[in-house]
Amino acid sequence: MKKTILSAFGVVAFAACAISQTTGNWCGSDHIIQKQIEADPNFQSVLHTSMMNAAQSRTEEGGARATLVVPVVFHIIHDNGTGNVSDAQIQDALDELNIDYNRWNPDTTSTRNTAQAPFSPQAGGMDIEFKLAKIDPSGQCTNGILRINAPSLTYDAGEDCKQTNLGGSDQWAKNKYFNIWIVNSINNNGGAGITLGYAYLPYGGGGGDGYGILMRHDWLGTIGTAAGGDGATLTHEMGHSLGLSHIFNAPWGSSDGCHTNDCSSNGDYCCDTPPQEVPNFSCNSTWNSCSSVPSGDTYGFDTYDQIENYMSYNSCQNMFSGDQVNIMEFNFTNISFLASIVSGGNTVATGVNLPDVLCKAQFSGNQLSICAGETVTFSDESYNTVNGWTWTFTGGTPSTSTDQNPTIQYNAQGVYEVTLTATDGSNNDTETKTAYIRVLPEPSILPFIESFESYSTLNGIDEWEVYNPGGNGYDIYTGTGYTGNQCAKLTNFGQSAGNSDELISSPIDLTGITSEVTLSFRYAYHKRYESNDEWLKVFISDDCGGAWAQRKTIHGTQLSALFQNSSWTPSAQWDWTTIHMINVTSAFWTDKFRVKFEFESDGGNNFFLDDINIYTGPPSETIVVGLNEADFQLEAVSVYPNPTDNELNVRFTVPNAVKTDILVQDVTGKIIQTSSIVAGAGSNWIMMNTSEMASGMYFLKVQVGDAHKTVQFVVK
Ligand SMILES: [Zn+2]
Numbered sequence: 001m002k003k004t005i006l007s008a009f010g011v012v013a014f015a016a017c018a019i020s021q022t023t024g025n026w027c028g029s030d031h032i033i034q035k036q037i038e039a040d041p042n043f044q045s046v047l048h049t050s051m052m053n054a055a056q057s058r059t060e061e062g063g064a065r066a067t068l069v070v071p072v073v074f075h076i077i078h079d080n081g082t083g084n085v086s087d088a089q090i091q092d093a094l095d096e097l098n099i100d101y102n103r104w105n106p107d108t109t110s111t112r113n114t115a116q117a118p119f120s121p122q123a124g125g126m127d128i129e130f131k132l133a134k135i136d137p138s139g140q141c142t143n144g145i146l147r148i149n150a151p152s153l154t155y156d157a158g159e160d161c162k163q164t165n166l167g168g169s170d171q172w173a174k175n176k177y178f179n180i181w182i183v184n185s186i187n188n189n190g191g192a193g194i195t196l197g198y199a200y201l202p203y204g205g206g207g208g209d210g211y212g213i214l215m216r217h218d219w220l221g222t223i224g225t226a227a228g229g230d231g232a233t234l235t236h237e238m239g240h241s242l243g244l245s246h247i248f249n250a251p252w253g254s255s256d257g258c259h260t261n262d263c264s265s266n267g268d269y270c271c272d273t274p275p276q277e278v279p280n281f282s283c284n285s286t287w288n289s290c291s292s293v294p295s296g297d298t299y300g301f302d303t304y305d306q307i308e309n310y311m312s313y314n315s316c317q318n319m320f321s322g323d324q325v326n327i328m329e330f331n332f333t334n335i336s337f338l339a340s341i342v343s344g345g346n347t348v349a350t351g352v353n354l355p356d357v358l359c360k361a362q363f364s365g366n367q368l369s370i371c372a373g374e375t376v377t378f379s380d381e382s383y384n385t386v387n388g389w390t391w392t393f394t395g396g397t398p399s400t401s402t403d404q405n406p407t408i409q410y411n412a413q414g415v416y417e418v419t420l421t422a423t424d425g426s427n428n429d430t431e432t433k434t435a436y437i438r439v440l441p442e443p444s445i446l447p448f449i450e451s452f453e454s455y456s457t458l459n460g461i462d463e464w465e466v467y468n469p470g471g472n473g474y475d476i477y478t479g480t481g482y483t484g485n486q487c488a489k490l491t492n493f494g495q496s497a498g499n500s501d502e503l504i505s506s507p508i509d510l511t512g513i514t515s516e517v518t519l520s521f522r523y524a525y526h527k528r529y530e531s532n533d534e535w536l537k538v539f540i541s542d543d544c545g546g547a548w549a550q551r552k553t554i555h556g557t558q559l560s561a562l563f564q565n566s567s568w569t570p571s572a573q574w575d576w577t578t579i580h581m582i583n584v585t586s587a588f589w590t591d592k593f594r595v596k597f598e599f600e601s602d603g604g605n606n607f608f609l610d611d612i613n614i615y616t617g618p619p620s621e622t623i624v625v626g627l628n629e630a631d632f633q634l635e636a637v638s639v640y641p642n643p644t645d646n647e648l649n650v651r652f653t654v655p656n657a658v659k660t661d662i663l664v665q666d667v668t669g670k671i672i673q674t675s676s677i678v679a680g681a682g683s684n685w686i687m688m689n690t691s692e693m694a695s696g697m698y699f700l701k702v703q704v705g706d707a708h709k710t711v712q713f714v715v716k
Pocket residue numbers: 027028029030236237240246
């Protein structure tokens with residue numbers, strides 16, 4: 001496959017995003033560079049000039065300079081799962097990085113020096129050391145590792161991770177620290193492959209506040225969640241950050257990776273990395289994708305591909321070339337923020353050469369909201385060296401511990417404080433977290449009926465928990481509601497895109513259910529702009545919130561097609577949509593059931609919730625009053641997807657709240673499923689579980705009194 005030409009005169013030399021349509025493990029750097037070029041047409045010539053200058057500088061290697069010391073900060077964006085990698089894994093990754101950059105790697109002997117692959121004499125290393133920062137930007141001690149619990153950012157991750165105001169973590173000044181963000185997975189821009197990491201080149205400002213590496217935890221280093229790996233992904237991405245391109249890049253103005261253009265002003269700007277036509281993942285030592293020889297080529301004949309190169313995609317990487325080292329050395333002198341990072345003054349300012357002493361006691365718990373009788377495991381995160389721990393747990397059993405990572409049981413509802421005093425033998429520090437562990441009340445019994453009429457706020461109440469990482473959270477709104485005069489409102493108008501807010505119930509006892517349960521709720525929402533794509537996700541848990549299963553996702557125009565540029569509030573029952581979920585399957589019928597409403601903002605408008613009801617199967621007249629079958633007019637009934645496999649969405653509209661029967665019949669007319677719900681005035685939406693139905697055609701009948709409508713659907 002040849003690389004894609006992106007525009008008539010702005011031809012991109014980097015492997016274009018289109019390539020990532022293929023499966024495989026990919027680097028996302030070319031995509032981010034392409035976006036920079038699209039945003040600023042001048043950027044391409046800045047890149048070209050910068051890379052050519054670096055490549056042609058011919059810096060003398062091995063000069064009498066001191067070791068370059070690079071202070072590093074890691075931002076671990078996690079969801080309290082395995083992606084919250086250990087300090088040991090992070091240090092291991094830095095150790096591997098130092099080994100690769102200094103060419104201390106044990107597999108240097110694998111760098112070929114054969115007639116058609118005479119690469120070993122051209123391989124180079126730098127005198128450089130990457131070290132965790134010990135003083136943070138405000139002058140306080142640090143271990144160079146920030147841990148940010150951001151479940152909505154760590155999957156399918158991108159630049160949002162790098163913004164504190166979106167729940168992520170801001171870059172520490174790039175002229176003092178090298179920033180590395182670690183996530184669970186990375187947005188692959190619609191491709192079929194997996195993106196392992198990406199980084200900005202340092203040229204033209206280096207992507208500003210985005211400069212640094214973003215990569216997956218399971219490719220970080222060689223231990224922990226990356227056990228069995230070789231750590232080379234970080235080495236590769238660091239190569240980009242320090243100014244290197246992929247060795248398979250085509251020259252500017254060309255789509256041909258097998259070029260003959262001058263190698264010091266084209267392709268990857270290196271003359272000792274032979275042209276490679278396209279990325280290649282294997283480790284075939286006779287691979288030779290190009291027969292071309294660029295002018296100025298170090299070897300002067302058609303060599304094999306340099307599959308050893310860290311800037312390839314091949315799986316047997318073990319070398320940088322001398323030209324690549326030269327470019328990186330040049331940039332540490334000539335790009336001002338990189339020169340600043342390795343300056344002697346910055347070594348002092350970031351504390352990287354200070355001895356390790358205990359300077360901070362720090363800890364976290366694996367779950368902060370639990371049911372009575374459950375346990376929390378606490379992790380010591382103190383730094384920079386620690387050999388003793390004294391814990392106290394108000395309300396916990398046991399109430400004290402000297403273990404490093406104790407597991408504590410909590411038996412009574414309440415909100416509790418935790419204290420850790422850590423020591424290294426001569427220095428002590430204490431951290432206290434007040435109101436840290438929340439032990440939830442006894443479970444509610446069915447029917448669970450919530451119309452938000454009985455509270456003045458959602459903050460600090462037992463019944464609902466508000467997760468609000470930034471901006472505005474859910475709270476009580478007085479003045480309107482579907483039922484009564486109050487509802488829950490997320491003041492999303494004016495909130496930043498990317499913000500994610502949650503409203504989570506206390507435990508509810510579903511153990512008495514024998515056949516069916518319905519979870520219903522109503523929402524009211526308008527977009528702010530027609531282009532808004534905001535998401536409502538409904539999750540359920542059978543273990544008090546330890547694990548969540550996503551049960552419904554509604555977004556964009558599905559959520560609402562209506563928009564209003566000013567702050568919106570519902571004014572009539574007609575503004576509300578009622579959702580009936582009958583896909584709370586039997587695995588969730590425990591006494592630790594919880595439901596969570598997550599809303600992901602796209603800078604749109606306000607979102608309202610009301611009448612969150614959970615009740616056993618039919619009938620449901622006791623749940624809602626004001627039935628009026630006389631006024632009934634059934635509007636269109638739609639079902640989708642059709643054909644379906646696991647779940648069928650049923651939508652219909654009624655003018656008033658009304659008891660509604662929903663029947664599923666097979667082609668012989670036999671009734672195989674019935675549900676009875678109270679439909680709300682306005683649009684109603686029912687999610688039916690069809691996973692256990694046999695393949696074939698069915699009829700779905702929506703019936704009120706004598707009126708009914710029937711539609712056909714097919715189960716695959
Ligand atoms: Zn790359």
